[in-house]
Amino acid sequence: MxxxxxxxxxxxxxxxxxxxxxxxxxxxxxxxxxxIPTFRDKDGFWTVGSVNYMPEEMGTLKMFTQKPLEVWRWFLYRFNICLKALxxxxxxxxxxxxxxxxxxxxxxxxxxxxxxxxxxxxxxxxxxxxGTLERSRCGSECSSELYPYPQIPLEKDQQLTAAQIELLKCPKCGNYLRPHVLWFDERYNxxxxxxxxxxxxxxxxxxxxxxxxxxxxxxxxxxxxxxxxxxxxxxxxxxxxxxxxxxxxxxxxxxxxxxxxxxxxxxxxxxxxxx
Missing domain, CATH: 3.40.50.1220 (TPP-binding domain)
Known part of the structure; x- marks a missing residue:
C-alpha cells in the first residue's frame, strides 16, 4: 500500500x-x-486487594502518596515489559x-x-x-538529582521483598524514590x-x-x-x-x-x- x-x-x-x-x-x-501495551488499553488496570484501579488512578501523585509500594509494583512490572522490548x-x-x-x-x-x-x-x-523509565528521583523532592531506575524483576502478581523495598528508597533522605515520569495529576514544566x-x-x-x-x-x-x-x-x-x-x-x-x-x-x- x-x-x-x-x-x-x-x-x-x-x-x-x-x-x-x-x-x-x-x-x-x-x-x-x-x-508494549498502551497505558489506556485493557491490560492497564491493576488490582489492589479486591479493587481494580485504572492507569489514570495508578499513575498519579495522589496514589503514590497513599500507596507508594503499589504504585512501584505497577511501574516495575511495566518497566520490565519495556526492558525486554525491541x-x-x-x-x-x-x-x-x-x-x-x-x-x-x-x-x-x-x-x-x-x-x-x-x-x-x-x-x-x-x-x-x-520523562523516562530509565530514571527515578526522590518522591519527597529532597533534591532534583536523577538516579538509575531500580533494577527489580517483577511479575504482575509478585510482592516486593524487604530487600527490594530498600532499593526503592532515596539514598539522600531515605524516603521513597518515584519513577521519573509525568503523572496524570501533574503539570508539564x-x-x-x-x-x-x-x-x-x-x-x-x-x-x-x-x-x-x-x-x-x-x-x-x-x-x-x-x-x-x-x-x-x-x-x-x-x-x-x-x-x-x-x-x-x-x-x-x-x-x-x-x-x-x-x-x-x-x-x-x-x-x-x-x-
Whole structure:
C-alpha cells in the first residue's frame, strides 16, 4: 500500500529544500508493534486487594502518596515489559530520518519506554516530555538529582521483598524514590519535561510528523497548534481517527495517513532518501 500521493510528495519536496526543522512527535502507539501495551488499553488496570484501579488512578501523585509500594509494583512490572522490548521499523525509520536531517531534526516523545534510544536516536535531539523509565528521583523532592531506575524483576502478581523495598528508597533522605515520569495529576514544566524547549522547537518546525498519539494531553496539542500557526505542515500517522487526525483534515497544511507507523514511516524515509 502507498501512503504518499503526488500532492503530498510535492509538499514534502518543497519542505526539504527549505531550512525549517523536521520534528517528530511520538506516543504510545509507536511502540505497540514492539509488544508494549498502551497505558489506556485493557491490560492497564491493576488490582489492589479486591479493587481494580485504572492507569489514570495508578499513575498519579495522589496514589503514590497513599500507596507508594503499589504504585512501584505497577511501574516495575511495566518497566520490565519495556526492558525486554525491541525497537520496531518505525523507531529505526525515525533514527534514519535524524541521520538525513541532522541539526534540522528534533524528536519530541511522550514515550517512557526507552525504545528510541535502543534504536540509537540521539539524546541531544530528543525531548522526553513525559520523562523516562530509565530514571527515578526522590518522591519527597529532597533534591532534583536523577538516579538509575531500580533494577527489580517483577511479575504482575509478585510482592516486593524487604530487600527490594530498600532499593526503592532515596539514598539522600531515605524516603521513597518515584519513577521519573509525568503523572496524570501533574503539570508539564521545563525542569523535568522540557516544556519551554519543546515549544521553541515547535516555532521552528516546518514539518511535524505526529506518530501514534491521540492528542489526549495538553503539551502535544500546543505543539501541533504552534506548528500550524506558522504555516507548518502536520501529518498525523495513526490507524485510528483521533483529535489530531480530525484537526489535520480541517487544515490546508494537514494530512492524515491512516496506517501503522511501522509501515508509514519507512515509506516517508524512502521518499526523503530519494531526494
Amino acid at each position: 502507498t501512503y504518499l500521493d503526488n500532492t503530498l510528495k510535492e509538499r514534502l519536496t518543497e519542505f526539504y529544500t527549505r531550512s525549517r526543522k523536521l520534528t517528530i512527535l511520538t506516543g504510545a502507539g509507536l511502540s505497540t508493534d514492539s509488544g 525497537p520496531n521499523t518505525g523507531h529505526f525509520a525515525i533514527k534514519e530520518l535524524e541521520d538525513i536531517f541532522s541539526d534540522r531534526f528534533r524528536l519530541i516523545t511522550q514515550n517512557v519506554d526507552g525504545l528510541h534510544f535502543k534504536a540509537h536516536s540521539s539524546r541531544e535531539r530528543t525531548f522526553l516530555i513525559h 521545563e525542569k523535568y519535561f522540557k516544556l519551554d524547549s519543546s515549544m521553541r522547537v515547535a516555532k521552528e518546525t516546518g514539518l511535524l510528523l505526529i506518530v501514534g498519539t491521540s492528542g489526549a494531553t495538553t503539551l502535544p496539542q500546543r505543539i501541533v497548534e504552534s506548528v500550524l500557526s506558522r504555516q507548518g505542515i502536520i501529518i498525523d500517522i495513526n490507524p485510528n481517527e483521533n483529535y489530531f487526525s480530525e484537526l489535520a483534515l480541517k487544515k490546508k497544511n494537514g494530512y492524515w495517513l491512516k496506517g501503522k507507523s511501522s509501515e508509514v514511516l519507512p515509506e516517508i524515509l524512502q521518499f526523503f532518501k530519494s531526494l
